[in-house]
Amino acid sequence: MASTNSKLQIQTSLVFAITRANKFLRHISNRRSLYLVLAAILFCWNSSILWFTHQTLDLQIFNLLLWLGVFITLEDQLHNLWPKPSPASFIFGSLVLAFLLSLSPWLINEQDGYIKYLIFPVILVALALLSRPAGNWQLFKKPLLISLLLPLSGAIEILTSPILNRLTALLTWVFLYGLGFQSSLSGKQILLSSGGVTVETPCNGVEQLVFSMSMIVIFHFVFPLDNRSNLLKALIGAILTAVLINVLRITLLAYLTTWPNKSGIPAFDFFHGTGGLLFSLVAAFLAGWIYLTLLDRELAA
Structure with a gap:
């Protein structure tokens, strides 16, 4: 009797396992699941290309932010x-x-150039075409606009750098002077008693500016503000916050150059390189906080 019950339990378990396996196979074989798997593979491929071409960590994180x-x-x-x-x-x-995937070897060797900013938008266009005819892209309107923030960031860097370089140097000099440092300003160069810095791209704050403004755009697509004046306030707040954050960063870098026996150089190299990403993330966080604060006030009104 016990043997019969055991056999029945085994048979029931096998039938249940086979049924679940069939359901799983039917699920992963449907078109939507395959489409999502393809999108995930392309995301990994895009991220890998940026990593293999040794793009800056800021650009790689920004690319991930846009995918998110x-x-x-x-x-x-x-x-x-x-x-x-x-x-x-x-x-x-x-x-x-x-065509895009066939370019992988060339893209890996082409470390510089504007092409790296176009990979993500082209992937989104291809995914949209595989989902809907070209005249029926309402579903992909916002994702496509978000993907265009990547090439737009490259254009912003080129167009604003001449202004941002000098503006950041001026504001940093004013801030250092206010803190009591004996400093002088010569174009883009800030000189201290025993050190100094020269503000060049991308240390002019363009990365913080791009992160902050992109955060506002993404939030507006997901949680739209009805009042245009609030949207304008969010953008202005994001820009001012990004500029201020970078001024603090350049001030820190300038101060580190004044440490005796070049003892501040390791910290300078960190905050000038990988550590600079922390300031971009702080700027993006503050931009998001400003936007959500305005959204809460609008919803409460």
């Missing part, structure tokens, strides 16, 4: 992500992806 923004905007639309491409959009999207 795309995911958040599509999170409540996952049920609509069932691919319904036309034959033409499917073929064209496949060709775009095939």
Whole structure:
């Protein structure tokens, strides 16, 4: 009797396991699951290309931030992500992806240049084509706009650097003077009694500026502000915060150069390099805090 019950339990367990396995296989074989897997693979490929080409950590983190923004905007639309491409959009999207992936060796060798800013938008265009015909991209409007922040950041760096270099140097000199340091300003160069710094791109704060403004854009897509004046306040607050954060960073770097026997150089190298990302993240956090504060006030009104 006990042997019969044991056999029945084993048979029941096997039937249950086979049923669950069949459901799992049907799930992963549907078009939406395969589409999401493809998107995940392309995300990994995009991140790997930036890593293999030794791009700055700021750019790699910014790229991840934009991917996160795309995911958040599509999170409540996952049920609509069932691919319904036309034959033409499917073929064209496949060709775009095939062409992009075939460029991998060249992209890895091409460490400099503007091409690194275009990879993410091209991936989003290809994914949109594989999901919908070109005239039916309402679902991908916000993700595509977010992806364009990457090439836009490169354009902002080129266009604003001449102004930001001198402005950051001026504001840093004023701040140091206010703190009681005997300093002088010569163009983009700030001189102290036993040290000094020269403000050049990207130490002019463009990265903090891009992080902060992008945070406002992403938040506005996800949690839109109805009052345009509040949106303007958020943008202005993000810009001012980013500039102030970078002034504090350059002030710290200038101070570290005055330490005796160059003892401040290790800390200088850290905050001038990898540690500089901390200031970008703080600027982005403060921009998000400003936006959410304004959103709370708007909802409470």
